[in-house]
Amino acid sequence: MMIRPAELAAIKAGTIDLAFRRWARPRVVVGTRLRTSIGVVEVTSIEQVSTSQLRAEDARRAGAASLAALKEALAARSEDPAWRIGVAYAGPDPREALRASVPDAAELAAINARLDRMDASSAYGAWTRETLDLIDLNAGVRAPDLAAQVGRETLDFKKDVRKLKELGLTESLAIGYLLSPRGEAVVDAGLPKPRARQPRTPGTQLPRSIGAPATRALREAGVTTLEQVATYSVEQLAAMHGVGPIAIARLGEALAEQGSELADS
CATH class of the missing domain: 1.10.150 (DNA polymerase; domain 1)
Incomplete structure (x- = not known):
C-alpha cells in the first residue's frame, strides 16, 4: 500500500486517519503494520464502500481537497471496489534502534550463525559477508553499480540487501546504502583490526x-x-x-x- 510523503507526514501529525483505494480485493487487513519513511503506519480498519456513500468528512480525514476531489481520485479503475482504510501512526521503525545497537559477543555469534544460514540457502552461494564488505567500501554507490561489481542482477542484489536491512545491518540512502553501526561491528569482528571509516555526519539522512x-x-x-x-x-x-x-x-x-x-x- 503506497502512501505519498505528504500524506505520511499528515498521518504522523494525526491530521489524516483515512485512506481510500480501488482494489479488486483487500491488500491489507486490520493490524497490518506498514514500515514507511516516517515510521510504522498501522491499519486500524478496512471496509468496502460505495462512492455514493462518501461524505465531506471522509475527504477531510483522507487529506483530500474536497469530496469532489476524493471521488475524482477514485474514478479510475471503477470496476474494482472502493475501500475505506483507517490508518494511524504506530511509532518509529523498530529497525532504527536495532541499527544503532552494537552487538556483544553473544549477539555477534547469533548474527554470524544467521548469516551462515542465509548463505547456505542461497542459490548464489555465500553472499552475506561479500555484500556487507561491498557496501562498507562503497557507501552511497548506486545499487546497479554495486551489483555489477560482483556480477549480479540488480533486482536480486537489492532483495538480498533488504534481508541484511531486516537484521539491522544496513541502511538505505537516497542513493545506495550504508552500513549501520551494528553492521560495522559485524564486519570489523571478521577483520584483523577495525576498518578506518569516515566519521558520520550527525543528523537526519536526506529523504x-x-x-x-x-x-x-x-x-x-x-x-x-x-x-x-x-x-x-x-x-x-x-x-x-x-x-x-x-x-x-x-x-x-x-x-x-x-x-x-x-x-x-
Missing part, C-alpha cells in the same frame, strides 16, 4: 523521495543531512542543477515533520 538528481546535487554541495538543508532557502536550492520543485517540496515536508523549515530568502 529518498527527493530522487537521485537532487541527492547528487546536494552531495556535491556538501549537504548530506536535513539539518544542513535547513540552512538553505528555496532560491538557493533551486539554483542547484538537479534540485527541482518536487524535490524542494519533499525536503520542506521532511523538515516540517521535524518541526523545522527552509531558511528565509
Whole structure:
C-alpha cells in the first residue's frame, strides 16, 4: 500500500486517519503494520464502500481537497471496489534502534550463525559477508553499480540487501546504502583490526523521495543531512542543477515533520 510523503507526514501529525483505494480485493487487513519513511503506519480498519456513500468528512480525514476531489481520485479503475482504510501512526521503525545497537559477543555469534544460514540457502552461494564488505567500501554507490561489481542482477542484489536491512545491518540512502553501526561491528569482528571509516555526519539522512538528481546535487554541495538543508532557502536550492520543485517540496515536508523549515530568502 503506497502512501505519498505528504500524506505520511499528515498521518504522523494525526491530521489524516483515512485512506481510500480501488482494489479488486483487500491488500491489507486490520493490524497490518506498514514500515514507511516516517515510521510504522498501522491499519486500524478496512471496509468496502460505495462512492455514493462518501461524505465531506471522509475527504477531510483522507487529506483530500474536497469530496469532489476524493471521488475524482477514485474514478479510475471503477470496476474494482472502493475501500475505506483507517490508518494511524504506530511509532518509529523498530529497525532504527536495532541499527544503532552494537552487538556483544553473544549477539555477534547469533548474527554470524544467521548469516551462515542465509548463505547456505542461497542459490548464489555465500553472499552475506561479500555484500556487507561491498557496501562498507562503497557507501552511497548506486545499487546497479554495486551489483555489477560482483556480477549480479540488480533486482536480486537489492532483495538480498533488504534481508541484511531486516537484521539491522544496513541502511538505505537516497542513493545506495550504508552500513549501520551494528553492521560495522559485524564486519570489523571478521577483520584483523577495525576498518578506518569516515566519521558520520550527525543528523537526519536526506529523504529518498527527493530522487537521485537532487541527492547528487546536494552531495556535491556538501549537504548530506536535513539539518544542513535547513540552512538553505528555496532560491538557493533551486539554483542547484538537479534540485527541482518536487524535490524542494519533499525536503520542506521532511523538515516540517521535524518541526523545522527552509531558511528565509
